[in-house]
Amino acid sequence: MKKIMACGVLFVASFQLAAAPVTFNTALPVSKGEGVVRVQAKYLSATDDPGPMNRDLTVKALPVVGVWGVSPRWSLFAIVPLLDKSLKLDTPSGRMKRSVDGLGDVTTLVRYTAYRNDQPGRTFRIAPFAGIEMPTGKDDEQDAFGRLPGALQLGSGAWNPLLGVVMTNQSLKQEWGASASIKLNNEANRFERGDEARLDLSWHRRIWMGGAAGGLPHFMYAGLEGNAIWQGRHRNNGQADPNSGGTTFFLAPTLQYITIHNVIEVAIQLPVIQNLNGSALQQDFIVTLSLRRNI
Amino acid sequence: MKKMIVLIMMIGLWSTPSLAAGTQYNLRVDGLSCPFCAYGIEKKLKRSKGVETVKIDLEKGMVVVQVKEGISFTKAHFKKLVDDAGFTLKSMTEAAP
Numbered sequence: 001m002k003k004i005m006a007c008g009v010l011f012v013a014s015f016q017l018a019a020a021p022v023t024f025n026t027a028l029p030v031s032k033g034e035g036v037v038r039v040q041a042k043y044l045s046a047t048d049d050p051g052p053m054n055r056d057l058t059v060k061a062l063p064v065v066g067v068w069g070v071s072p073r074w075s076l077f078a079i080v081p082l083l084d085k086s087l088k089l090d091t092p093s094g095r096m097k098r099s100v101d102g103l104g105d106v107t108t109l110v111r112y113t114a115y116r117n118d119q120p121g122r123t124f125r126i127a128p129f130a131g132i133e134m135p136t137g138k139d140d141e142q143d144a145f146g147r148l149p150g151a152l153q154l155g156s157g158a159w160n161p162l163l164g165v166v167m168t169n170q171s172l173k174q175e176w177g178a179s180a181s182i183k184l185n186n187e188a189n190r191f192e193r194g195d196e197a198r199l200d201l202s203w204h205r206r207i208w209m210g211g212a213a214g215g216l217p218h219f220m221y222a223g224l225e226g227n228a229i230w231q232g233r234h235r236n237n238g239q240a241d242p243n244s245g246g247t248t249f250f251l252a253p254t255l256q257y258i259t260i261h262n263v264i265e266v267a268i269q270l271p272v273i274q275n276l277n278g279s280a281l282q283q284d285f286i287v288t289l290s291l292r293r294n295i
Numbered sequence: 296m297k298k299m300i301v302l303i304m305m306i307g308l309w310s311t312p313s314l315a316a317g318t319q320y321n322l323r324v325d326g327l328s329c330p331f332c333a334y335g336i337e338k339k340l341k342r343s344k345g346v347e348t349v350k351i352d353l354e355k356g357m358v359v360v361q362v363k364e365g366i367s368f369t370k371a372h373f374k375k376l377v378d379d380a381g382f383t384l385k386s387m388t389e390a391a392p
Contacts, residue, residue, distance in 0.1 A: 029326075029381025031335030069335075072381050118326030118383040120356035170328040172353055216330040216351055260330045260337070294334040 022254045022267035022288055023225045024179045024200035027113060027125035027168040030069035038065040040290040044283065051279035053089040060084040079107040083154055100148060104137040105155045109162065122171035133160040139189055150191030151234060157188030177202045187235065194232030194245040201226045204256065216260045223254040225267065233277060246276030248283065263292040317366055319390040322358040322373055326382040327351065336380040343368065
């Protein structure tokens with residue numbers, strides 16, 4: 001049961017914030033004293049099991065992200081994920097289903113705009129960020145078969161710091177962004193998720209503009225995002241799990257409709273490279289629907 | 296005679312808005328690159344007492360602020376608001392009514 005899965009943690013832990021790319025953060029500004037809310041609906045499917053258990057994993061997540069502009073350079077973020085995880089697998093006594101749902105681990109972080117170069121109709125910004133994932137999700141959930149494995153729990157039970165930097169170059173016609181970050185996972189209840197490092201890239205191009213008469217125009221962007229994610233092996237009772245962790249590279253076509261008040265967006269992350277350890281479960285896709293709103 | 300008085304009053308009322316027009320400030324703001332981001336600057340400017348309308352031209356990087364008659368703002372005032380919104384005020388001109 002230790003080798004249940006290596007995925008399912010990665011996509012909810014990736015803090016998609018109030019920003020331009022769909023699958024990661026941005027350096028774009030949040031006005032002082034103003035806020036942005038982003039609600040996402042995410043669906044992950046992982047059914048490519050290299051082992052004999054024929055595992056099927058689905059994770060549905062509803063991360064709600066709130067952002068507040070503290071000053072022109074400082075912004076505060078809070079990511080509150082609601083999770084629904086379900087795993088089916090073959091056992092000697094038949095097909096088994098294990099599932100759990102509820103609040104996951106809440107992440108808070110601060111972002112500081114360290115560099116800003118504004119030109120007419122364009123901006124380039126670099127912003128480091130730091131935060132912590134808090135143990136708000138239960139990490140001792142049980143079902144009829146006993147305690148759920150660590151990777152299937154809603155929370156890690158630990159305080160996990162994260163650190164990164166993001167840069168965004170946006171003009172009226174196109175935008176690119178890049179982000180690098182790490183998350184150091186700590187041990188709780190004799191289980192420790194593998195540390196995570198990720199490199200994200202995005203490129204978006206405006207494909208349509210409308211509604212300009214008497215007000216700000218509406219934009220439609222098409223884009224492509226890439227997420228290279230590395231995760232170390234989990235540790236159970238101090239022992240490294242050989243069937244966990246590894247490297248995944250996602251490519252994600254995206255579509256965004258942007259108005260002055262809202263951004264509606266969709267992305268489908270496809271794992272083009274999955275170099276996972278042992279019999280760690282491979283992912284099929286992640287679909288993200290998202291709404292951002294200025295408040 | 297009554298009709299004449301009413302007509303004169305109506306003409307007077309009709310012309311009031313143009314007579315009462317206040318100053319128009321033209322702000323050149325750098326860094327405005329999407330409508331969603333522009334909301335912050337619009338909201339901040341509209342909160343200033345006396346501001347009637349705010350129009351943003353993203354392509355030109357221009358923000359046009361129309362204020363009520365008798366109201367005036369300094370460049371420092373606009374600079375602070377634009378900076379708080381996360382953008383850069385490059386220049387300001389004003390057109391008197």
